[in-house]
Amino acid sequence: MNQWYIAAYGEEIGDGLLGRIICGEPLVFYRTGEGEVVALADRCVHRRYPLSRSHLKDDQIICGYHGFTYDKTGVCVAAPAQKRIPRTARVPAWTVHEQDSLVWVWIGDQELADTALIPRAPWLDSPDYTVVRGMEPLKARYSLLVDNLLDLSHETYLHGGYIGTPEVAETPITTEVDEDADVVYVSRHMDDAECPPFYSKSTGIEGRITRWQDVEYHAPCLYLLHSRIAPTGVLPPEDGPDDQAFHVEVTYGITPSTEHETLDFWMVARDFALDDETVTEFLATSNHTVVMQDVVALDLLEEVVESEKENYQELSINIDTGGLAARRILAKLVARGERKTAGAAPVATP
Ligand code: FES
Ligand SMILES: [Fe+2]
Numbered sequence: 001m002n003q004w005y006i007a008a009y010g011e012e013i014g015d016g017l018l019g020r021i022i023c024g025e026p027l028v029f030y031r032t033g034e035g036e037v038v039a040l041a042d043r044c045v046h047r048r049y050p051l052s053r054s055h056l057k058d059d060q061i062i063c064g065y066h067g068f069t070y071d072k073t074g075v076c077v078a079a080p081a082q083k084r085i086p087r088t089a090r091v092p093a094w095t096v097h098e099q100d101s102l103v104w105v106w107i108g109d110q111e112l113a114d115t116a117l118i119p120r121a122p123w124l125d126s127p128d129y130t131v132v133r134g135m136e137p138l139k140a141r142y143s144l145l146v147d148n149l150l151d152l153s154h155e156t157y158l159h160g161g162y163i164g165t166p167e168v169a170e171t172p173i174t175t176e177v178d179e180d181a182d183v184v185y186v187s188r189h190m191d192d193a194e195c196p197p198f199y200s201k202s203t204g205i206e207g208r209i210t211r212w213q214d215v216e217y218h219a220p221c222l223y224l225l226h227s228r229i230a231p232t233g234v235l236p237p238e239d240g241p242d243d244q245a246f247h248v249e250v251t252y253g254i255t256p257s258t259e260h261e262t263l264d265f266w267m268v269a270r271d272f273a274l275d276d277e278t279v280t281e282f283l284a285t286s287n288h289t290v291v292m293q294d295v296v297a298l299d300l301l302e303e304v305v306e307s308e309k310e311n312y313q314e315l316s317i318n319i320d321t322g323g324l325a326a327r328r329i330l331a332k333l334v335a336r337g338e339r340k341t342a343g344a345a346p347v348a349t350p
Helices: 142-150 154-158 166-170 197-203 277-307 318-341
Strands: 003-009 018-022 025-031 037-041 055-057 060-062 076-078 093-099 102-107 130-138 174-178 183-193 209-218 222-231 246-258 261-270
Touching (some): 003 018, 003 025, 003 246, 003 261, 018 261, 025 102, 130 277, 142 209, 142 222, 142 246, 142 261, 142 277, 142 318, 154 166, 166 183, 174 318, 183 318, 197 246, 197 277, 261 277
Antiparallel strands (some): 003 102, 018 025, 037 093, 093 102, 130 261, 183 209, 222 246, 246 261
């Protein structure tokens, strides 16, 4: 719980109310007139009406049921038919931080929220990249999406004809773990690979390619896949920019919503054909198709996992090294969080 999670894209939070469940906490988000993002508990202190289904006026939420009115710190500043407002009339407020076009929320002990801990994805908010993105809610637990993204050999089978080619599954990976920073690195460098339509159509490369996939998983929420595509034999120069290659920064926010649901924020930033609308549209559509292939598979897996007997033993092989490292780090974070937050509830900021 003592972690930063991506709650929304900055552009999703405007002059309306956005309700989202993050780590089991129903939250309501809005943006004040000054542009600050606010996150409050999405439950009116009076009769629990969802504040996300209420009204926003002058940076305050007026409950849609009986009109309790909350300011941006969660304090109730007006109640119907009486002047005196009970001292306990407030809803918890959460710490949020907007960075790299993402809205992060700190769930857990609010005093521990340190924005310096938020991992960066600067290409999402850079004029040197063009980004397509979306969010799909999964009816699957968070760990299934972590497994999925840490083992890209599934591209060959689940995404064949889109981003998968035989070489992805055939090429061994290397895995490294930074235990202090809680980051897992998984690399797969294909020196002479078929170019999937996904890249041939967007880059214009004809023929075979050098295809590198360098994954960084910043547990628990941010997943980065640095993808480098170049004609076979074109390697990064010793000095100077790697401008003979095409770079795609595939970025995922993996946010647990409930025990069995996950918010799958997917973003694809490219450093080529920046103003080419046809490429943008092609990448938006084909990435969405690929994401939906994963959604269908993971929702199916959730049903399988949910219905199986306890102690079912999976079998792991070399391709699972990254996924297993991620599981180990997540288990460590959970254990550490349980020690720190035993019994603590979020507190309203005064
Ligand atoms: S439930 Fe919100 S004012 Fe009654
Ligand atoms: Fe996938």
